[in-house]
Amino acid sequence: MAQYNLNVNGQNRQVDVDSDTPLLWVLRDTLSLVGTKYGCGIAQCGACTVHIDGKAIRSCSTPISAVANQKVTTIEGLSEDGSHPVQQAWIEHDVPQCGYCQAGQIMTAAALISDNKNPSDSDISDAMNGNICRCGTYLRIKAAVKTAAKNA
């Protein structure tokens, strides 16, 4: 066990965990931020996507030791009231079915539109291709990303 400092959703947090603990489990088990989901544990499905210094990363395969002292943003920190353009677009397009993968989809989409204000269909496919939606809401996700980019 070792102590790590990190900034999660604007708050400085100190955690005492094994150094190889993936950020995902620090968020979920230690900090009770369960919005970030476990899907595969090997960075293949994108359900665990969070931002490190604004970039989308897979928290299931990122050990805590690699993110100490960095700024982590999770779905809970994207906005206080659901006003982030991606969250708004997700609600507007009624994207989710089961909803489990959507936090990861939203975090990937938020990173995309902060880099690319006017993503094309292929930009969206490229950016989102690492996020699996087992319910098959891909068409709504694409539409929502476009709306979010427009409103951002």
Place this chain on the structure above:
Amino acid sequence: MTNNKLQSNRRTFIKVSAAAGGGMILGFNILGCKTDPKRPAFVAQQLANPDSWSELNGFLRIGNNGVVTIMNPNPEIGQNVKTSMPMIVAEELDVDWDNVIVEQAGLDTENFSRQLAGGSQSIRHGWDGLRKTGATARHMLVEAAALKLEVPSSELTTKSGIIYHEASGKSISYGDVASAAVDIEVPEEVALKDPKDFTIIGKDTRNVDGFNIAMGKPLFGLDVQREGMLIAMIEHPPSFGMKIASIDDSAARAMPGIKDIITVNVEPEGSEKQWSDVNAFPELVAIVGNSTWQVMKAKKALKVEWERISDAESSSDHETTLSDLVSKAPNEAARKDGNPDSAFASAAQVIEKTYNAPFLAHNTMEPMNFFANVTADRAELEGPIQTPEFLRMTISSVCGIPQENVSIMMTRMGGGFGRRLYGHFGTEAAVISQQIGAPIKLVYTREDDMTQGTYRPAYKVTYKAGLDAAGNLIAFHVRGAGTHGSPVFANRYPAGAVDNYLAENHSKESNISTGAWRAPRSNFIATAEQSFLDEVAEAAGKDPIDFRLALFDRAINKPVGEKNDYDAERYAGVLKLVKEKSGWGTDTPGVHRGVSAYYCHNSYVAQVLDVVMEDGSPRVKKVHCAVDCGIVVNPEGAKNQIEGGIVDGIGHAMYSALTFNNGTPDQNNFHQYRLIRHAEAPESIEVHFVDNGIAPTGLGEPSLPPIGAALANALYKATGTRLYTQPFNTQEPLLG
């Protein structure tokens, strides 16, 4: 048919629970006005918390301020019943949807019936009961208002939660009469709305959990956290047909955070099994500890010796056995009309083709999990389960706790697709908690989830069609085989449309656990049947839609046999609708089209799929889909289901397979098991509903089965290759 019980026991109507005074209830709602661009259009609307609630029946409570809470009785797996079932109650209650808060019910067989997610039946079975539930409460409110206003109830009308007396100009709100309404006698019969007066049913309504999902709120079983809760994981045999021989847990036990390592058995001698207890590995090793990561690491350090107790099956064995089965006739036919042998002998042309599909895993994005806290005489369970009532029976039997002391709360589920019909993971959680003596959350790793499945069986089917010289279908033969059951529905189309018809079934037993996977059997047979009919139509020199419609004409005008389990007019109706809406018959250069139609789960679906070639590879450009599910309760939710079923069906037909080598799945995570991704989804899907006012039927499954054939038929046009073996990308390298 009333499947949702109405409370006839008067005593349950007199509960009036006071709310914790003041405060606000958070409902999700849509302000929908964008006058202030800085203000979000979609917000968590705060509804005022009433001073008191009146519970009119198990389904609903009305606050003295008019706020209404409606329970969703059934498990929510992404099929959107948490929105659509309460909509039906709210419609007949006659309140504004914006004033409704939806709560998920736990297992409560006193108040609800058929609390099950399966077979696309929630709306179909719930329809009458949900309407009557809303209408009964409305009746009681109106009667209470009549007493208060001192007017005959027959002169009262309702709208949006207000009761009006037109003659006197008086009005009173539901909230003002709710507490008095609980004393009104429950009517035996109630009048239901004329569907033309519906204001909620038929209106696009957003997912009631949409806001919370976008906010990352804890909604799922995996999100359950309790004081003192430990994490448990299981280790199951690496191969089907194996069990535990010995365990060396010394290294794992010594690891940080590990509390205990035990063996559990969810099928102890004398326990009673339910149909839902499908499970190849009743004996498991359970590792219990403080945190998920610590338990995951200890699980890897665990050393278990396994012993073989039954055959080590491989996919090549399944292929050999199923091929052997479809090559010979079973002892008896599932259905026989006319004289198929002589009709085939007299046919001008005979076409025979065999179709194959592998095992599939469900791969819900949320792996199996469950929370359990089992004490001496009580069990509290919370988690994702499609069959809570059966889980309760099993836990009661296995843990020796009376059913009335077993409570089960259903969480929102991160997908089901049939996997969560089989709740052994819930029983495992209960047994682990009982043995450890602490509340635990059982968590499967993705690998556990994929390699301990209740898989879609591997299937094979051979079709044979005989055409006369004019290209008419005069004989039809289907022979199917599967690991655990044949995929053939003997009484489905084209049964009833062909004079000489033979359907035959074979089944191969297997120690690999199988079960319902979204649209069981149909998920394979529709693709085979509709691909075959396309090939037969081509051999007959006919347009594939006209060829199918001619068969429907026969089934409508002079059906063969009496057991046909489809309505040929509704079936033909969706095909005609998709023909019209897709502009079938007008060729667009570079666009290759395939058609398919299928009936399952009481709903009818026809699809036209367009493929284009991009850089030498086929790409699904567009899908037109016509659907007859009767009344559409929530069009927006219904479209989402149909789109999802289409994407899911394309993905599995094209890319997905679970194969076995000596009893061990070759795939254990998403780097090996390919699921469809964003770039592979169709560019657009256009959905058209038949408007016929018939009582609604389900939509969780029906759009999936036919799409594989629409895809195969379009890919044939694009590439010249007929596809017989799923996943298609293993047969045709062009498909990537």
